[in-house]
Amino acid sequence: QKWVYSFGDGSSEGHSGMRNLLGGKGANLAEMSNLGLPVPPGFTITTELCTYYYANGRQYPAELKIQAAAALATVEKIVGKVFGDATNPLLVSVRSGARASMPGMMDTVLNLGLNDATVEGLAKLSGDGRFAYDSYRRFIQMYSNVVLDIDHHHFEEILDRHKDEKGHSLDTDLSADDWQEVVADYKAEVQRTLGRDFPQDPHEQLWGAIGAVFASWMNQRAIVYRRLHEIPESWGTAVNIQAMVFGNMGQDCATGVAFTRDPSTGENIFYGEYLINAQGEDVVAGIRTPQQITVQGKIANHSTLPAMEESMPQVFAELAAVRDKLERHFRDVQDIEFTVQSGKLYMLQTRSGKRTAEAALKIAVDMANEGLITQEEAIQRVEPRSLDQLLHPRLDPNAPRNLLTRGLPASPGAAYGRVVFSADAAEDLASKGEAVILVRIETSPEDIHGMHAAKGILTTRGGMTSHAAVVARGMGRPCVAGAGEVRIDYAAGTLSLRGTIVKLGDYITLDGSTGEVFVGQVPTLQPKLSGSFATLMGWADAKRTMKVRTNAETPLDARTAREFGAEGIGLCRTEHMFFDADRIIAVREMIMADDEAGRRAALAKILPMQRSDFVELFTIMAGLPVTIRLLDPPLHEFLPHTDAEMQEVAVASGKDLAFVKARGAALHESNPMLGHRGCRLGVTYPEIYEMQARAIFEAVVEVQKTSGATVEPEVMIPLVATRKELDLLKAVIDRVAGEVSAASGVKLTYLVGTMIELPRAALQAGKIAESADFFSFGTNDLTQTTFGLSRDDAGSFLQSYLRQGILEEDPFVSLDQEGVGELVQIAAERGRKTRPDLKLGICGEHGGDPASIAFCQKVGLNYVSCSPYRVPIARLAAAQAAL
Ligand code: ADP
Numbered sequence: 001q002k003w004v005y006s007f008g009d010g011s012s013e014g015h016s017g018m019r020n021l022l023g024g025k026g027a028n029l030a031e032m033s034n035l036g037l038p039v040p041p042g043f044t045i046t047t048e049l050c051t052y053y054y055a056n057g058r059q060y061p062a063e064l065k066i067q068a069a070a071a072l073a074t075v076e077k078i079v080g081k082v083f084g085d086a087t088n089p090l091l092v093s094v095r096s097g098a099r100a101s102m103p104g105m106m107d108t109v110l111n112l113g114l115n116d117a118t119v120e121g122l123a124k125l126s127g128d129g130r131f132a133y134d135s136y137r138r139f140i141q142m143y144s145n146v147v148l149d150i151d152h153h154h155f156e157e158i159l160d161r162h163k164d165e166k167g168h169s170l171d172t173d174l175s176a177d178d179w180q181e182v183v184a185d186y187k188a189e190v191q192r193t194l195g196r197d198f199p200q201d202p203h204e205q206l207w208g209a210i211g212a213v214f215a216s217w218m219n220q221r222a223i224v225y226r227r228l229h230e231i232p233e234s235w236g237t238a239v240n241i242q243a244m245v246f247g248n249m250g251q252d253c254a255t256g257v258a259f260t261r262d263p264s265t266g267e268n269i270f271y272g273e274y275l276i277n278a279q280g281e282d283v284v285a286g287i288r289t290p291q292q293i294t295v296q297g298k299i300a301n302h303s304t305l306p307a308m309e310e311s312m313p314q315v316f317a318e319l320a321a322v323r324d325k326l327e328r329h330f331r332d333v334q335d336i337e338f339t340v341q342s343g344k345l346y347m348l349q350t351r352s353g354k355r356t357a358e359a360a361l362k363i364a365v366d367m368a369n370e371g372l373i374t375q376e377e378a379i380q381r382v383e384p385r386s387l388d389q390l391l392h393p394r395l396d397p398n399a400p401r402n403l404l405t406r407g408l409p410a411s412p413g414a415a416y417g418r419v420v421f422s423a424d425a426a427e428d429l430a431s432k433g434e435a436v437i438l439v440r441i442e443t444s445p446e447d448i449h450g451m452h453a454a455k456g457i458l459t460t461r462g463g464m465t466s467h468a469a470v471v472a473r474g475m476g477r478p479c480v481a482g483a484g485e486v487r488i489d490y491a492a493g494t495l496s497l498r499g500t501i502v503k504l505g506d507y508i509t510l511d512g513s514t515g516e517v518f519v520g521q522v523p524t525l526q527p528k529l530s531g532s533f534a535t536l537m538g539w540a541d542a543k544r545t546m547k548v549r550t551n552a553e554t555p556l557d558a559r560t561a562r563e564f565g566a567e568g569i570g571l572c573r574t575e576h577m578f579f580d581a582d583r584i585i586a587v588r589e590m591i592m593a594d595d596e597a598g599r600r601a602a603l604a605k606i607l608p609m610q611r612s613d614f615v616e617l618f619t620i621m622a623g624l625p626v627t628i629r630l631l632d633p634p635l636h637e638f639l640p641h642t643d644a645e646m647q648e649v650a651v652a653s654g655k656d657l658a659f660v661k662a663r664g665a666a667l668h669e670s671n672p673m674l675g676h677r678g679c680r681l682g683v684t685y686p687e688i689y690e691m692q693a694r695a696i697f698e699a700v701v702e703v704q705k706t707s708g709a710t711v712e713p714e715v716m717i718p719l720v721a722t723r724k725e726l727d728l729l730k731a732v733i734d735r736v737a738g739e740v741s742a743a744s745g746v747k748l749t750y751l752v753g754t755m756i757e758l759p760r761a762a763l764q765a766g767k768i769a770e771s772a773d774f775f776s777f778g779t780n781d782l783t784q785t786t787f788g789l790s791r792d793d794a795g796s797f798l799q800s801y802l803r804q805g806i807l808e809e810d811p812f813v814s815l816d817q818e819g820v821g822e823l824v825q826i827a828a829e830r831g832r833k834t835r836p837d838l839k840l841g842i843c844g845e846h847g848g849d850p851a852s853i854a855f856c857q858k859v860g861l862n863y864v865s866c867s868p869y870r871v872p873i874a875r876l877a878a879a880q881a882a883l
């Protein structure tokens, strides 16, 4: 079997497609060599060898040494030096390289092959004893550290002692003699700790380093890293052995790293740093201040040192040509490492460069415009989720900040404001034009108005799916949830943490993308929705086949969603319209009524308010489809709690307090989410749905008359389990439509459909479709009812399910495709069998989750609907799903 692949001298046995066998580094070294780039020659021992090594009791196959010796001989021939030769020594680096970049693996060893004899040869050959002994001491330190496991601080102490004694401050101040003394002390240190000499035999050094790379595959750091990043153990790592080139041989030598484009902005400028007369990791280690590659970079970084463009113009020109060639070849931004030896450029690594979300977007669009990639590829290159970072205000990265605590990053974006501790106070202060942050132990549906008024929300209890988190994401408000270290004292009006006390009205800043909470105001930057963002979205829209709608009920949300490109409303939750201060009393009056007449009287008060809600919404959506869900939550969510609230209701309905209290007790349910809610309300109190239908149709008439636009509402009935429920309620809606039509003389077109959010409904979808014009998958409830799991209570144990791998992901965040997904699929198939033109959509939180969106595409849904701020994510994800 072939265990060893050579590269260098303009050709290679491998190429970039052999990443699995050669590791990322080895495959790309081979590829660069094939491209004719100046790569020091070397060879790669394959990842298969790593697998063999562990499968065979940490033994190498017999052929390995033979193949490696042959490859080494080839390297010797190319560079004209001999490994271990005292007069003309070849030195090599030993570099690990897994398929995926993996911190935790063995660090690179440079200058391997040096010993007491070859160092003399190197000194003569280079005419520079200083350089030779500097290289030797680097080697002893690196090798001792990564192969012999001797902590490097021992060596640093020795070096520091030398510098102090000789009065040197920089490493470069040391002479050949100084380094020779350091080397002697280093070797003594190795002898002292290990009880044996530092290995002098270059072959022993080489196999020691190779063995250390393979052994590091199973060290604790690597194992943990693999587990966290789901990298299988079976992948193994490769080892690269490569002829050394020296960036530390004088002033015409250098080493550096660069990105072919700016990885933070995506700007098409060459971006990088280098150090003159330095080796390997000196640049990253921050020993000296690095210099910029380009003049442009020099200006941007306020650097006073000359750029490479100025100090080494010829090498720079060569490097710029390499940059161009690599980008054209790999068709992506590259992160490169290079070294200059005596004015000659060598390439040591290239890989695809990590970048910010903003840069990813700009680079994808620019590269498509430059013809380097296609529009389809550009669409695929941007992670939809990463758009989240771009759509919300974020903290000015340069602004000073004072961290108070860290909670869960529950809803992205950044905001500052004055601290308030109640929803009413939030509304109050916000109405005076102040920015406020609502701080609560936890939130409930009654806090919605305060959450709306606030710029951000902070809670000390609850997880990523707590009320605060879900509602804040829906509204696009930044939210930090579950900041458990913080103590809130509502009575005193303070929040405190270890001696820091923030009082009512003081400023705090939230970063909902990181979960950080800061004391005081940290300035924020507004998102830009033009430029590359708009271009890529346009391309995505042209490719996708599913529509993207939004979940919205307030005019603000509807407008925001339209700006983000929503093509209609997929879910308008009418109950959210009931909580506003001016209507909650009438709503409570309706609930408290103990007969139909009482309910109708209260509903009559709500009708005009509800109608004007719809007029506004239809006007904003200007003819786009709007799906309105009739009242869904258990009535008990609207009940008055305090005596004052009950008194208010008593007065409004002309009853006494005792009656209101008794009625409240009667409405109490032990499992309200499985209780008297959804269409069950419509079945028992049809007058409620009747009022809502009337509000909808009268609003349609009004908008059509005033604006001339056609409005075709989609009336949606929640929590249907049987076809009969739907039939009964559809009859109510049709009757009201007929009445409104007759009274106004306007012909009404509308759809009546249902949510599919109960397993029974999914299974009976064939029958239900006989009466439904459309289905909308309410996957939040469908997940709860399929798992028999309450979203509000799952926080306490879900983490442990995820940790133990029982669930791979929070099923409320990403659709459980296997279980809940099967029900969706069954319902889609059975529904369409009955009614081929059945319109299908999804309106749960999953409608904004890229993996779930891909699933929706597969099942053949017509649209997804998600919260306004997720609309762009859904547009891009839907395009990726369609490609
Ligand atoms: P990492 O994966 O941590 O980046 P590398 O194997 O790329 O480790 O090595 C780190 C640095 O060592 C490189 O950036 C390069 O500067 C230096 N290096 C590695 N091999 C050689 C070599 N053959 N000649 C000169 N420098 C080398």
Ligand code: MG
Pocket (backbone or CB within 6 Å): 337, 349
């Ligand atoms: Mg590297």
Ligand code: MG
Pocket (backbone or CB within 6 Å): 632, 718, 719, 757, 778, 780, 781
């Ligand atoms: Mg539901």
